[in-house]
Amino acid sequence: MKKDKQFKIVNPPTRVKYKKFCKRIRENFHKQYISYVDNNATINLHRLMEILATKLKPKVNDSFARHKKYTIRDYVNGIIEIIRNGRYWSRYNGLIKGNTLNKKHNDFCKWGVYECLYRIILCEYFSKNKFSKLHFQSIDSTFIPNLYGTELGDRCKKYGYKKGIKLNFVVESHGVPISIAIAPANRYDNVITKEQLQHEYLIDTGTKHVKNNNRFKQIVTADAAYHDQNLAKIMAKKGFKLYTDVNIRNTKNPEKLKILDAVKKEYKKRQSKRLVSEHCNAWIKQYPKMDKVIEKTIRSFVGLLLLSLSHIVSGKIK
Numbered sequence: 001m002k003k004d005k006q007f008k009i010v011n012p013p014t015r016v017k018y019k020k021f022c023k024r025i026r027e028n029f030h031k032q033y034i035s036y037v038d039n040n041a042t043i044n045l046h047r048l049m050e051i052l053a054t055k056l057k058p059k060v061n062d063s064f065a066r067h068k069k070y071t072i073r074d075y076v077n078g079i080i081e082i083i084r085n086g087r088y089w090s091r092y093n094g095l096i097k098g099n100t101l102n103k104k105h106n107d108f109c110k111w112g113v114y115e116c117l118y119r120i121i122l123c124e125y126f127s128k129n130k131f132s133k134l135h136f137q138s139i140d141s142t143f144i145p146n147l148y149g150t151e152l153g154d155r156c157k158k159y160g161y162k163k164g165i166k167l168n169f170v171v172e173s174h175g176v177p178i179s180i181a182i183a184p185a186n187r188y189d190n191v192i193t194k195e196q197l198q199h200e201y202l203i204d205t206g207t208k209h210v211k212n213n214n215r216f217k218q219i220v221t222a223d224a225a226y227h228d229q230n231l232a233k234i235m236a237k238k239g240f241k242l243y244t245d246v247n248i249r250n251t252k253n254p255e256k257l258k259i260l261d262a263v264k265k266e267y268k269k270r271q272s273k274r275l276v277s278e279h280c281n282a283w284i285k286q287y288p289k290m291d292k293v294i295e296k297t298i299r300s301f302v303g304l305l306l307l308s309l310s311h312i313v314s315g316k317i318k
Contacts, residue, residue: 010180043314056111086288114306131216140277149293156185175276189225207239
């Protein structure tokens with residue numbers, strides 16, 4: 001398998017035009033998709049997605065345009081209903097046929113609608129108390145069975161030789177994912193994270209800026225699967241402080257046991273902070289379309305994943 005086919009890192013819109021585009025959308029259309037009631041912000045996900053799809057749609061020659069039977073808003077409403085109810089595309093009985101809706105969803109994936117949607121919502125979420133939210137972070141992975149997907153669907157002995165993928169999340173102190181990686185289920189968690197750290201996060205964390213600040217320096221916790229010296233060195237270079245659990249089973253060397261016991265004690269002091277990653281996994285699996293891979297391509301699955309995360313995080317903005 002080629003290296004570029006081993007992992008799927010959900011990258012932010014790294015191209016300059018996308019970063020400027022997201023900034024311009026927030027500046028020009030902020031009042032259209034967000035409202036404030038009793039100082040609490042409410043995001044209209046349908047309106048924001050409609051704006052993004054309209055602006056990102058490639059330009060076409062109007063002289064060859066056919067009669068438009070459905071509007072962008074109709075497509076947006078149908079896709080959001082699909083993700084909420086967990087229906088198959090072919091079994092959807094709404095205003096638009098499911099197969100037609102699936103084609104428009106694939107177009108949204110090509111245009112980068114979902115990446116920009118989640119990026120803008122993260123910017124709104126981190127507009128207040130950014131560094132306090134990023135002070136404690138956690139890494140964890142979850143297994144997703146693969147039913148009909150044709151990519152990254154290897155079998156894993158750990159999960160009873162089931163065919164599936166792994167979702168590897170880096171979450172902040174309240175469980176909101178700031179980095180997502182997708183890999184075959186038989187890949188080790190620490191190997192996935194090493195590859196994941198080579199790419200940008202979905203939000204600019206400013207880790208090196210607060211590296212020497214005891215109040216806001218960014219601490220990352222993980223379970224024993226991420227205990228690796230090379231991974232700790234990589235994270236230290238980026239400004240993170242990694243605390244992982246260790247597995248002392250079958251370790252008989254007294255000197256090694258002392259070192260591992262010290263590492264375990266440091267981890268136990270911050271063990272409660274790691275539970276937010278489990279919350280994130282539970283949020284994702286509330287959506288039937290995310291509980292198993294039904295989409296044939298990873299790009300289509302990632303689009304629905306970012307849409308479901310956008311729906312979750314938009315409810316946490318205050």
